[in-house]
Amino acid sequence: MNLNKKHVILGVTGGIAAYKSVTLSRLLQKEGATVRIAMTRNATQLVGPLTFETLTGYPVGLDSFALESPSRILHIEWAEWADLCVIAPATANILGKAACGIADDLLSTLILALKCPLVFVPAMHHQMWANPVVQRNVKILRDLGYDVMPPAEGELASGGTGPGRLPEPEEIVRYLQNLKSEGAD
Numbered sequence: 181m182n183l184n185k186k187h188v189i190l191g192v193t194g195g196i197a198a199y200k201s202v203t204l205s206r207l208l209q210k211e212g213a214t215v216r217i218a219m220t221r222n223a224t225q226l227v228g229p230l231t232f233e234t235l236t237g238y239p240v241g242l243d244s245f246a247l248e249s250p251s252r253i254l255h256i257e258w259a260e261w262a263d264l265c266v267i268a269p270a271t272a273n274i275l276g277k278a279a280c281g282i283a284d285d286l287l288s289t290l291i292l293a294l295k296c297p298l299v300f301v302p303a304m305h306h307q308m309w310a311n312p313v314v315q316r317n318v319k320i321l322r323d324l325g326y327d328v329m330p331p332a333e334g335e336l337a338s339g340g341t342g343p344g345r346l347p348e349p350e351e352i353v354r355y356l357q358n359l360k361s362e363g364a365d
């Protein structure tokens with residue numbers, strides 16, 4: 181997918197690699213995309229929304245119910261706006277919620293409303309990644325037609341070595357550029 185002039189929602193969940201999403205949002209912008217950020221509450225413990233707001237020039241989507249105008253329904257508005265959604269890092273939690281259709285915050289509700297391609301970029305400790313429940317959820321998501329980028333292998337911030345690292349932001353951008361989706365370009 182050519183990212184130039186595309187509307188991209190970057191979903192950020194509460195993984196230790198959330199700091200890499202800051203670089204990812206910059207790289208997406210460099211490719212010509214307009215980026216909006218949807219964060220989970222837990223992600224804000226790891227990166228401040230103000231960082232993303234300053235870099236993207238747009239308020240971070242956090243709460244479904246925190247609007248000045250109650251007539252605007254944020255998850256629908258954003259779903260209509262988006263050409264692509266990428267969730268990086270994607271926690272084990274968001275994978276599980278998405279696989280089950282749980283919609284209890286802005287990001288998980290948005291997932292159900294999207295009509296554009298959605299790419300999950302999981303990142304977690306290798307023991308979590310190896311957990312059969314997580315693997316089952318990844319399979320469910322792929323079977324449903326979502327894209328799940330395989331995690332990188334190596335030293336993990338949470339200790340240990342193995343698959344579960346968030347791929348470098350440059351690799352994520354390349355992966356998105358190689359997406360083949362109907363009407364994407």
Ligand SMILES: Cc1cc2nc3c(=O)[nH]c(=O)nc-3n(C[C@H](O)[C@H](O)[C@H](O)COP(=O)(O)O)c2cc1C
Nearest residue numbers: 193194195196197220222223271272273274303304
């Ligand atoms: C410091 C810290 C780092 C974490 N890193 C990860 C991680 O890399 N991947 C993951 O799946 N969960 C990680 N967790 C656990 C998630 O934050 C937790 O499952 C949370 O409920 C996820 O919520 P969210 O998906 O709504 O953001 C971490 C927790 C803490 C306290």
